[in-house]
Every structure is written in structure tokens, then in C-alpha cells.
Amino acid sequence: MNDTDWLHIVEFKTIEPIGVIMIIRKPADLQNAVRTLRKQRGLTQTEAAQLIGHSRKWLSSLETGATQPPVDMVINLLVLLGAPIHLDMPGEIDRPEQNDKTTSDLLDIDEGL
Template structure:
């Protein structure tokens, strides 16, 4: 179902801004990683494109990071999203069994880890609820690929807006300003892959 014309999707988060309990160790993990890299709060926030106050709220558990924030912080701290989400096992089993790992939730999105930790390519299955992070625009090094499994997804790349349905996919340079939002009221489910590797770009960035 389409969003109401001329309006923004409603914010389905609680009025009190309740923080999901699924990531109790996220805040201290972010703080510890920053300190291990020898970065001040101000330096890390500047590199991530955040305000120091926002990063401080992430590190104290008063806010949960969005997917773009996780990607940016993982790059700055020289680690993988899987470590930020608590997947610390050094093993790299090539087979990932369905149901073998618990999902994590942050800022309304649900993350299912689909790959091994410590890899240059991060693979996730995402569930994006309607009304979550619709106005968050991010840019960061690397490439992103996504494939819609269920629902409809609104992908904004620069000035262009695309609506993707089940079976549709997108592959783009993540230096292009972009944002994701569910376009159907039941949300959207997608496979998501990110890598810091950059392919030669034949066209200028918008």
C-alpha cells in the first residue's frame, strides 16, 4: 500500500521513545570500540557524520543506531556490523543454518545476520517497518545490494525515488546519498549486502 500522498508515514515508535531490549550490550560495545581505537567522542562523531550528543546517546543506550549508522561506525572502528551486533565468534563457517542465530532489533528495524563475522562483505536479512527512518539520508564508502523478499520498499538515490516490490533488486554506490523506507503498511523484508570495496565508477556521483 502506498504512503498517503503529500504526507509522511506515521512514526510507529512509542511516544516515550522506548529502546528495544534486544541489544542490551550495544551501547557499551560502541563505547569500548571507540576507546580501543583511541578516538574521542567528538572525533568519532565527526567521522560518522553525527553530533557528539547523538553518539553519546548511542553509547549510553538512550538511542539505538540505524543501519546506516552501524555501517558508518563499523567502518570507522575497523570492524564489521556483526561485531557491533554481538556476533563475536572468530569462526567462519561457510554454511549459515536457518534459525541458527537470533534476530536483533534497533530503531524499529529487525536484523538477521546472514554471513560470517569479519568478512569484507556484510550480508543481512532486514525487516523494515512502515514509518521507520523514512527521512534519514546517509552516504558512506562502498557498495550496497538489496533484494526485496516481501512488501514494497521505497529507495531514494540522490534525487531519484524508486519503489521496489518482491523480486526487484538494486545495486548502487553508497557514496550516493540514499535512504530506505517501507512503502507498504505491512513493512518490507529484504536481503541486504554491503561491502567497503568500490567498483570503478563510469558515471559521476549525483
């Protein structure tokens, strides 16, 4: 299966973000999210697995928790199902006092471009 083989599946299905927040706190939540998304998209396990080049058995194992696939495979599947992952990070991540440049320095740089 090459990188474009999954297109024949996608062209018959509308793969757009669903707009529902799914909170993932444990592996079972992720398994349920994958199963729910796949069913909402009207895809069989075989079709959804083919999106990322795997077998129906592999996807079934993921959905039931029998296997823990690499994170990149799960992310790819979620993106192809129209549900990219959004991480809600607590607290401030990028504080000005920790950066070499202040916001005004960055604005000056931008104006010079």
C-alpha cells in the same frame, strides 16, 4: 561535513580490525561494543561521531542507550572503527537442490569464460 572530512581524524589513528569477537544479543551489547571500540581506537566521542557526520551528543546517546539510531549509521560507525559486522548464519543457506544450477554447471560456465 563532506565524505572526506573524517580522513583528517583517521590519518592520525591506526584503524585496523581488532580481531576480537563481540557477540551482540541485545542493544546494550551493541552500545558497549561501540564504546569499547571507540576507546580502544583512542578516539573521543566527538572524533568518533565526526567520522559519520554526527555530534558528540548523538554518539553519547547511542553509547548510553538513550537513542536507537538507524542500522546504517551503526554499521558505518563500526566499519570506520575497524570492526565490520560478521553474521554467523545457522544452518545451510545456499543448498544446491534449491538452485537452478549445480556446482558442476557453475564450473562449466567458469571454464567457458
